[in-house]
Amino acid sequence: MGMTSLMAESVFAAVFMDIEQAQKVLCPSADGFELMPLSWDDNQLATLAKLSDTRVPRHFNPKCWRAMAGGRAVGWVLSDRVAGKYDLIDYAAGFDAQGVAMGIEILAYRESHGAEIRQTGWRKQFVGKKGSAAMRFPDDIRNISGATLSCQHVTEGMQRLSAVVSLLTAGK
């Protein structure tokens, strides 16, 4: 087993569903989804942090759709990305019109492994290698054993999305 194969396996991504599929799964009664632009001032960001009991990341910028059925708003679908130590996870959550969470789906996750790749000694061993040392494409799923991916950041992200929806429903 050559070192190139180690490199080839070192970065991977898995795509589970796109946002359109997630919208239908999370809010099956809706017949349409309207993109809602979101922006917050400092006061609202502080409220989000307090409501969610989490630190709001600097680039917190979830996408939000209002789920419509027969011209009436029946809920919300929000999508966001959280970054772990080695992973980026895209996920979406559905809420009913009252802001109660109805479900969560992971859209994609990818491992970045930034820390190790920055270690020059580790990287040197791949210099001059080619062929299989390419990054994997998102649909080429490797099933990784021994990799306990933590979903702590998704849990915190979900708390923030719930807080966003409570601000949205309070504003109605």
Add this chain to the structure above:
Amino acid sequence: MVDQTVRRARPLLGTVVSIHLNDAALTSAQREAAFSAAFDGVAHIGRVMSAHASDSDLARLSQATAGAVLTLDPHTVHVLQAAQYWQRVSHGAFNPGWAATRLSAAGQRPGLTRLHPASAGLHALEVLSDTTVKLQHAIQLDLGGIAKGYAVDCAITKLQQHGVVHALVNAGGDMRAIGSTVWPVDVRHAQHHAMDVRLRGCPSLQHQALATSVAAPINPEFVHVRRFPKQLWRSATVQAPDCMTADVLTKWALQSTDLCPQLRSVLRAHQARMWRSS
């Protein structure tokens, strides 16, 4: 080749649980029903066997006094019985009582309230029926070394009940495949998060389960080195017919010697194979 696999993933059991279906014969609605039932099954196991939630079966066990008879979820009783079997067969290498003591002392198992100073292990638990157990002493248990594998098996059962033939369930590295699909698998190196070394002799998974555990210092709580002055193995991967067996055998494999005739004989008896790295 067109990839017909349909995938879903949800944050469950403290990790990402993914389900991959490769069944072209099923309709979209049948697939969604299968996904839903399987994820619900995993979530149920996570709820009743959580050592974090104060209303789980494990929390109730930790709060009960000596002599108490408790009614538990049948899945919990099944896993407790399996845990007793594995603790006995492994001569204590697999020990949910020890894991609970270590983890709750470190404040990592808030659900396991320690009301009683003398907490015993699995030997103090007597199974009375499919849903009832009796405690000889107050006990404290953590099923982290076995329940995730069992949750994967439950998800597979739910999928099969919904007509799924070819599928893979992966709960943060503990995985099981059914059907004829060959699933590519990598095993992450224990010391370097960056490296996922293709497992020699097991490059793919077909109709089997696979689990990997890593030892201290990465994962000290679940792996109690009893007899050996230094850690022998850093990573152990086990392939077995079901995921609970694979999961629990990795814990034993990490702690046994190179030759380990007892472990090897149990592996053979359970149609399991192991790979270890030091």
